[in-house]
Amino acid sequence: MAEKTASFLDDDDFTHVVKGIRYPPDVTKDNLEAMANFGLRDDDIVIVAFPKAGTNWVLEIVNKILSACGRTDVSSDDMVGKLEFSYPHEPRPRHVMLQTCASPRVILTHLTPHTAPPGISQPKDNVKVIVVMRNPKDTVVSDFHFEQKLRARFERKPLPSWDEFFQLFLAGKHTFGCYFDHVLGWWQRRDDPHFLFLKYEDMKKDLPNAVRSVATFLKVKLDDASIEAIAHACTFSNMKAALDKSRYDDRTFNARKETTATFMDDDDFTHVVKGIRYPPYVTKDNLEAMANFRLRADDIVIVAFPKAGTNWMLEIVNKILSACGRTDASSDDMVGKLEFSYPHEPRPRHVMLQTCASPRVILTHLTPHTAPPGISQPKDNVKVLVVMRNPKDTAVSYFHFEQKRRAYFERKPIPSWDEFFQLFLAGKHTFGCYFDHVLGWWQRRDDPHFLFLKYEDMKKDLPNAVRSVATFLKVKLDDASIEAIAHACTFSNMKAALDKSRYDDRTFNARKGLVGDWKTIFTDEQSKSLDLKCKTKLEGAGLILDFE
Template sequence: MAETTASFMDDDDFSHAVKGVRYPPDVTEDNLEAMANFELRDDDIVIVAFPKAGTNWMLEIVNKILSACGKTDTSSDDMVGKLEFSYPHEPRPRHVMLQTCASPRVILTHLTPHTAPPGISQPKDNVKVIVVMRNPKDTAVSYFHFEQKLRASFERKPLPSWDEFFQLFLAGKHTYGCYFDHVLGWWQRRDDPHFLFLKYEDMKKNLPNAVRSVATFLEVKLDDASIEAIAHACTFSNMKAALDKSRYGDRTVNARKGLVGDWKTMFTDEQSKLLDLKCKTKLEGTGLSLDFE
């Protein structure tokens, strides 16, 4: 298994390594270096999540909250794009394009605190950072299916089998590195009032409550009817319908099932035990617990 995984990573044309962490091809080393000098505005809203942990879902919620209070008249499609990416259809990297975007800007990133701009990892003034966390088993399954679809659309080499992908994910050798380093890196900021932490699983259990929490964090006053309307618009089925109509191809393959516990359709008992052990080792004593059901 290890030899197969290593050989796949060595000749994979859909990722590259920077300082020991693998990134998608659109995250260039120049872009990563530019993060140190990216300046935040006082009214910026940042959404942070590991890939496939709820970035687009939170973007829909934030966009609709800002629309409801009259702070934006753009769609989530106009806000999409990870801070660290250069997209083939855009002439400039996203971090450069954001410099000309109207405020309030909604900034999306999968970066860790060590690679994100200082204004995000150590925010000042009125900058707001929303961190979305999803259990690693569902994250891994969602990531696997998403990347297979994305690779097929670009006619790139497919991922290896699920078993091999799981080994990469467990070892932190797939794109964006170790899931636990990412989550725990941000979790260390939990006592900073600039941050709001939400679990994907809690959002599934009570979406109106999550919408209310985000609105309160963004200092937006909405009545109960508005909260319920936004929650309804951001249910998975409604969000999927919106993403399917996106003008961006990668968004159209983003939403698959949106379930909690879908990992059971892919994980073997042995894989489940291995990741449970990793969770216990990494999370014990951190105060962070993750829900798998």
């Protein structure tokens, strides 16, 4: 392989070497030598990335942010482009053209700190440098396909094979040198406030958050609607459509395909309906039936995001109803979650509920937009209890539950906690976005048909939670009955009951039931990411979640 690599590079007619680093033909020795004298302006914005790591994507985001605040009226295509390049059809190198550009200039570069202008590697004043990083595996694949297109377009010698290109990349012998030298060289500046570091993968998982981070870094204030609009315009499909129309050949080659797919893309244990992922037992037919599901005047509904306390609240409600003589059924005998159906049962749950005796206790994980209208907009004496749990403990509990369930049904496991966390953060796991769910129901907090309870408050004072539920259901209980129900519904007692359930999915439910268990698995970075998401999503909502 070493001999093949050497011979291919030795007579390659589409690259050249300057001071030990290989470059494409449009990055000349004169251009590289001119970098030492390139002057930065006080309001320059610089985008740094190794080739195929997200340069054009961040350019689109920056351009749209500057357009939104009135600081530019040009398109990304009209911005001069990569600092170190020059093209035969243009009269001057890009670094010369940039000298006459209006401010604020957006400067792109693939150079390292050692080869970039000093004003970029050691910025001063208000210069802003955005560094985009992408994992090397996806970077090398994207670079290989881009290089093949580029060589074909200019009728140059193609790369012999993927295997050879990979060896060149691994050895740092391809254009722009060693990936790791590039990334680490810039990463050393991470504590300098002139720099913002973004990961391509994080942008894929939560593009609005990335847009918000860039806007904040550039000191541009944008409302949530503007953030969402920019993020939508900069999704891969929309950006690719824009790049495909570029008047510059090299830009039209840039967007190939989305390469940060997760295991969910070919998951055999979930499916998507109208943009939301669901477990197999929540079918499209069941979801469509929700619009016509009828509520009775004395129905009791328990709403919660998965692993936020559904079964715990069911136990409390069942025991309150038993205590006042309104039911003689156990919680195990109650039909369960409205939107579910199971292969071993003759009918879907929503059909089975139609023949249940009153008062029915109906469970659901659906949002106000997907739940029956009689739940999202209840009438008469319908009572809706909404249980909320902090997202960190919810995510951890959900991860362990999901792994148990997949193992039991011999399905593909989730690869890791890290991958699950990213799915949860992006709202891409089953039942969608935690925050959309919680905030959707929280908007009903002033409606007397609703009672909102926090899992953490129930843990701190269970008798008080039982008393609140009984009062809401208009059931009078003395203190001894309240205490007895609370004792029966402690985690250890409830877990013992659930472990004996005849329903497999209920036996998986109770694990630890702790508040703060998230600390055993969350990294500092994950905790900060979710804290930021909470701040962004919940700001101004009047909802405070407890994590301790």
